[in-house]
Amino acid sequence: MNVTVWNEFFEERKYPSVSSVYPDGLHTVLRQALAEQLGPGTGVRVALQEEPEHGLGQDVLDDTDVLLWWGHLKQDEVSDEVVERVRRRVLDGMGLLILHSAIESKVAKALLGTSCRITGWRHGDSELLWTILPGHEIVAGVPNPVVIPHGEMYGEPLDIPAPDELVFISSYEGGEVLRSGCAWHRGRGRVFFFAPGHEEAPIYFQPEIRRVLANAVRWAAPPAQPQPRLTRQGEWPAKWWVPA
Numbered sequence: 001m002n003v004t005v006w007n008e009f010f011e012e013r014k015y016p017s018v019s020s021v022y023p024d025g026l027h028t029v030l031r032q033a034l035a036e037q038l039g040p041g042t043g044v045r046v047a048l049q050e051e052p053e054h055g056l057g058q059d060v061l062d063d064t065d066v067l068l069w070w071g072h073l074k075q076d077e078v079s080d081e082v083v084e085r086v087r088r089r090v091l092d093g094m095g096l097l098i099l100h101s102a103i104e105s106k107v108a109k110a111l112l113g114t115s116c117r118i119t120g121w122r123h124g125d126s127e128l129l130w131t132i133l134p135g136h137e138i139v140a141g142v143p144n145p146v147v148i149p150h151g152e153m154y155g156e157p158l159d160i161p162a163p164d165e166l167v168f169i170s171s172y173e174g175g176e177v178l179r180s181g182c183a184w185h186r187g188r189g190r191v192f193f194f195a196p197g198h199e200e201a202p203i204y205f206q207p208e209i210r211r212v213l214a215n216a217v218r219w220a221a222p223p224a225q226p227q228p229r230l231t232r233q234g235e236w237p238a239k240w241w242v243p244a
């Protein structure tokens with residue numbers, strides 16, 4: 001399996017409150033987390049917004065089973081051409097993990113079809129991440145709830161389509177709640193939004209959060225999907241309707 005971690009990589013070089021937590025960038029920590037969790041059978045590469053084609057040429061996407069996407073302040077500068085390339089690749093079977101503020105990214109909007117706006121935010125709140133779907137592959141081995149001492153409150157309504165599977169709901173110190181782990185099927189691909197991951201707190205260092213990310217990568221990876229076999233081009237097998 002091949003995983004690509006995509007990062008805007010802006011705030012980690014601009015704001016001390018972020019660089020003190022992620023001096024080498026969020027992508028470096030995410031890559032380490034996935035390599036550690038998924039083992040040597042999985043290749044984890046990094047792509048950055050500043051690279052040509054944002055590091056996501058067609059060859060890279062064709063060789064990616066699951067793409068993780070972290071973006072925030074520079075999301076509007078992502079090229080529409082690359083967004084369309086990612087969208088098509090998801091419809092063709094690539095998994096996509098939309099992380100934290102990337103819910104408002106062009107890629108998320110292109111695949112989910114709504115504004116993906118959150119209603120308000122607040123830094124520093126403690127967060128409880130509640131499992132809503134016990135038995136789902138993404139929650140395997142994850143404590144319920146997961147306690148995040150300092151995160152970021154995102155408020156509902158969050159303008160997303162109703163998830164095909166609502167995996168987590170978060171509650172915050174201020175009393176707000178959020179659908180914080182949402183899964184969708186888009187074409188042959190799987191999409192998962194995971195809200196925790198605020199850049200000023202070491203959330204991606206938390207073992208329970210790393211576990212969720214690794215589970216989500218496994219869930220989103222494309223399974224073998226055989227095409228229907230046609231006897232002649234454009235026709236169903238001649239006797240498909242005959243009872244056995």
Ligand code: ZN
Pocket residue numbers: 100101152197198199200
């Ligand atoms: Zn944030």
